[in-house]
Amino acid sequence: MCLDERSKAMSTRLRDVAIQRLRSLGATTAEGSVRRLTVDIEVDGRVEMVTLSLRDDELQCVSSDGRIDGPHVLAALRFIAGAERRDESSPPGPAVSIVGRSREQVAPNDLAEALDDLLTAVTRVGVDKAQYAPSVDAALERVTDVAPQPTPPGLGRFIGRLQHEIRSGELRRVARILNGASQLAEALRADESTRESEQRLAAWLGAQPGSMPELELLYDRTMIEIGREWLSGTERASVERRYLIDTRSGNIYREDRRRNTAASLGPCPRQLHVGLAEVEAGPAPQRIRVLQYEVRPDVPLGSWDRVQQVASRNFATVTDGYRESVQAHPSLSEPFALIAPYRIESNGIFRAFDAEGHQLLLNRSERRGAVLAFYDLLAEGMEPSWVAGRLTDTGATVCLTPFAVGTRDRAYTRL
């Protein structure tokens, strides 16, 4: 028997033992069955993460270098087989509790390592296979495990966006989001912090201990909420995002409300008279915390006129702003725009033009129902005087995912 055959035979035996071991755990453990195990294995000075999972009664093993029968996988199988013998003679111990770690307890390098592992795991298996890859799942879990608890909103949103883009197979957007994670890892490892790295850390992880968060205070502003949506984070629909426009400056802010937490009250649309608010420096749209406010559930017509007045009329500026924003925060930037088209074309394809002939079009891949409803309104003869929506890009073209539209006849329609 040659060396290769011996190694294969041993691998098969070890797999059989590991399957039995995992099955027996599933059958006897009162706390729940084991479906996946992840272990860090060091062989010849190289550490790889090995994931063993039992799916449809078949054992799948993969190491973070993408191999399914490499030395790290064999070592992990030996470990499981050995653990079986040890466990058979030892009484069951108490379950290890996983306690959430506060921000101070988190070692920055752990998170940086975990982010790098995630980047490596995705690129090793490839975006096409990443959706079902146990190594990517394990790497994502590790990121959330080593992150401060509860998971900071920026990091949570990164995970939500990455999973969404992997599912939809958007290669370039996956690269962009992972590049942002890589930039965060660098910022976490940096010996000396710069203004840019501090801002990046604050956007991802919230205000850092010992650092002064960069906040702008707003007083006595009138803001109108023009759209809202649920966004995924570590879980589906974990953040409700509201888009508020300042009728004086035309700036658009986002107010994020985590599930089961409070934020400013009221429906969409609404008019807020903001007595005091804090605005964080960070990815577009900037995050706002409304501290003192009065709310009106109906928005006066004059305020809708003002919304139309502050809408962007130059789409080249919108595109440049989008590019700059994505460049600054590739993982977290989700710009929102309010545009006032000079003219529109809607014969089968919606195009909004500015006075100089620059175009914007609708994004069809998200909020499909809203896009369909928007087209139905166009078919009914609606002529939008303004359109509000989240900016995105498909095929290097900047597009708008519609949230709301205003016309001469009807000041506001939420989509």
Added chain:
Amino acid sequence: MAHNPEADLDTLELCLRQGIAGNDYADPREELGCRADADDREVARALVRLVAASDLEQIGTQSINSEAARHPSVRPPTAVAADPSFLGRLSTSGAEGLSVERIDDLPTILAVLRAGSRRQRRAALERLRERLRDRRLLHTDAVRKAIQTITELRDVELGHELAQARAELPGTQGRQARHEHEHWKRLAQRTEGAIRAFWDGQSNAEPIQGLPGDQRALLLMRASELPDVVVHHISAIIEGNDGWVPLESRIGLISSLRYATDRRLVPALISVVEAERGELVARAARVLGSIDDARVHPALAERFERSFVNEERIALASALGMRGDCRGLTEVRSSLEEDQPQLLLMALEAMENLGSSENTGLVAKFLDHAEVAIATQAVRTAARIGDGRVLDELTAKHNATSVPALRAAIEDALSSIAARMELRGEEAATIDWSEVGNKPVSRKGARDSLPSIVFGWRDYFLGRVWLLLGRVNWANARFESAAGRRSDWAVPLIGIGMAFARREQYALALPAFRRAIELDRTRIERNPILVRAMAKSFLHRAEQVEREGRDDVARGLVGEVLTLDLRRAPGTVRFELKRKHDVLRREEQGDVHSAA
């Protein structure tokens, strides 16, 4: 970190797509200009950096791909073939093909109004209104019959549309409907004022929550006529952004919107379907199912595909069924086959929108169910499916049952099935109404003597006089005396019940109504004024005891009144009674899911 700035982007993208481990077509290290022994982590970082940088450079530089931006008109296909009959292919709108909008024949419109799906019935009613606006046709027999149908139709699901149609009718019916509309306008104005006060901080009581059930149902029945401020306020409650309304009331409000068709509510309801769980999702899906809007189907389908809670899935399947998407039929069938008590009512309701004649046997199994609510729902579902094979079974059931509500539902079902068979071109079912009619119970016992009749009427009229003078106790004493003089005489008891009901003393009205029902049920059931007062007394008393925390008593009251034939009671009262029965029943089963 060294990397090759002139790397071929296509190759890099291939590496990223297929993975850098074991890529047979390209060597990422070579392409990126990394060392041959560079570890994967370094290669991965360089790879995403280059791809991302190139991507960012290209933003806004390429022309629009017109194919990619075309109208996303492709709608998800239905799981099973649609009903190929006339009714199955009849669309609600459109100038081409089979469409309700194109039907001119009044008898056909009336048949669709009795036998069609909810959307078809709504469209048929709209078409009927259009035809009735033509004053030249007013004196034809067909139009007279149409007016009579509109007047007599008691379809709760079409409450708003019926009210609009009646308001356009000439004569007493029209005047009464316009008067009701004025009443609604005043209610809406009061509510609007209270809502403004709520958001201004002048009041800490949420106004819609504070309304009695039938008033709330009345207000929300015409949701599409409500001003923006009221609809926005309702949206805030639906989404849980009002800061005041507890979860149960939020669920209650959403279920009160069940037959609302206002598109302004769609974003808030979709938000619930996307982000919440359990009963909230189920209730929101039911409302969305009947709203004609392009946003609804994608949201329902997306949630159905990822939902794993049975209650949600059945409600979503039903809502999808209303839009012609039958992907949930198998699941609903399984629920009925497995006879899961908690899902039975929902599954039968869902079958109304999903079922075909293949499911008749399965539904007919529940006609004999011990619980009246389930048996009644099975009758309604059988009516919507409209299979003629069930006619004999329904007739037999009608003659066997002593529950008035079930008899009433069967009578409606027989008409509906007959109309459906007619529209399908099948042999018209001839229903022998003498066999299935509501046969009056023969009175037994000796006839009253002439003096007892005379003195009975005297006491009754004196009671009426005392009532006019505001002496309720004296009036009641006279009514009791009148009732005691003659056996089986319900009139004085009805007088007592009405007197207390008008004074909102529902606890005192109930015993009188109960005695009157025992003596002469049909007199109450066939008189719209009496049946309204009686049903409202039961409803409001149930609300009172529910507020006191005695849910079991409330459940008993609602269950009791729902066994009667309430077809002549106002739609809003019937709707609210059914809604309350549903809520109390689910609370009894402990099936109210947390929406956390």
